[in-house]
Amino acid sequence: MGVRIDGVGIHPFGRFEGTTNTDMGVHAVRAALAEAGDPQFQAAFCGTAYGGVASGHKVLGAIARTGMPIVDVEAGCASGGAALQLAAGAIRAGQYDCVLVFGIEKMPKGIIRSSFFEPWREQGGLAATPAYFALRAQRLLREAGLTKQHLAEVVVKNRRNGVHNPNAMFRSEVTAEEVLASRLVCEPLHLWMLCSPNEGAAAIVLRRGDGGVQLAAARLRSHLPGSVLGEATPLSGIDDTAITPPSTLAAHDAFAEAGIGPDDIDIVECQDTDAARELLAYQELELCAPGEQAKMLAEPRVVVNPSGGLLAKGEPLGASALGQVVELVHQVRGEAGARQVAGARVGLAHTIGRGANACCVIVTR
């Protein structure tokens, strides 16, 4: 027996002054429950990184749907994916028939301040998150024969896709020239090549059952030692090229669970925290061979980030991974409107972030 996705809901990603985390969660949860026929779910898992104590409970309390176990899950950018894995596992194990999964977030503005870094690292200027992205981007450009122009092209593509996404934060097209003229944050990354931390919520109702839209896999992998630029050990490393990235490990797990391979994927929602991160994901998820990113960008074998990705949507950590899954569900149902990818039946969602938490989710129809 499979795990079926019976309903999805999303609160737009953006900045919403005066709207609380709970408000956004209620919006997404109500929509997902309505699609699923208002089922009696037996457990709830809520992804959030900055929400604080019992934030998931506040959402379900606001709609008088408490009483079952509610677990808030933190796994950095992959929090929502981690919540999904726990829910799917509980259903597959026979513990529950129907589980609600949702994610909520109101991110602080500016560079993310993370309790991950000790105070002395902050004081020494070593907690500069975009600088780590920049170092990784520089290495990728060198190793894959890419240029800043390729980074700009990723932004152009995703912002173009985002035009048709009513839930995206940025819904205007940009040109490569504009991207390259935006403020330099950390060479080679310019401001428009970086996604914006923001606010939003997403929700999914899972039920034991075959048919419909299936959650074929949801797999999390986390921190490995030694990767100096992976989202892992931030200050020490031996040889990051010898270490399999957590994203690849999560993808292997997800492909094995779903019984498919990279060639079977029609659409991908991947972690474009910065433009180079998307290009790195191409090889980590084995959508192309290492170094073939330019070719993949010019002649894509699969559609990547049809939603506009995080570059258009922004990134509310706890909701981000589930927002990707909501997009995949809309796509495989054929309900994605102007951004519909023709014939999409198998979708892969990928998140990676702090703690080297990487999640891969596969949705099929």
Add this chain to the structure above:
Amino acid sequence: MNAIHDGLFEVAGDGTITLVGGYSPTSGQFHFPLLDTCPYSGARDVERVLLSRDGTLWAWTAVTAAPPGYEGAVPYGFGVVELSREQLRVITRLREADPSRLTFGQPMTLVADELPGGVVTWAFA
């Protein structure tokens, strides 16, 4: 000297600093800063070692806006230096804040770097 954190580096009489790392004989791995457990293998046989003061530049950028908790000058150089003897890659501040003046594999030397309030940290130049 007002070091940014205890145990990161030693200071000689002439003000020269040397980074303090760890080495696990069973895993054969170096790490920095010094921990009591090898972060690669979990071995508890970590030996305190003084790390090479020279290395080569592996990656670099410049930070143009002050990140959270940082009160020093911007822009400042930021990168990864591969230490010559241990091949250990260390995330570090760089004296050079103009990325266009740096090249892959460029030789680098450890220096003390002063932050506001007379706080001393390490950098490579």
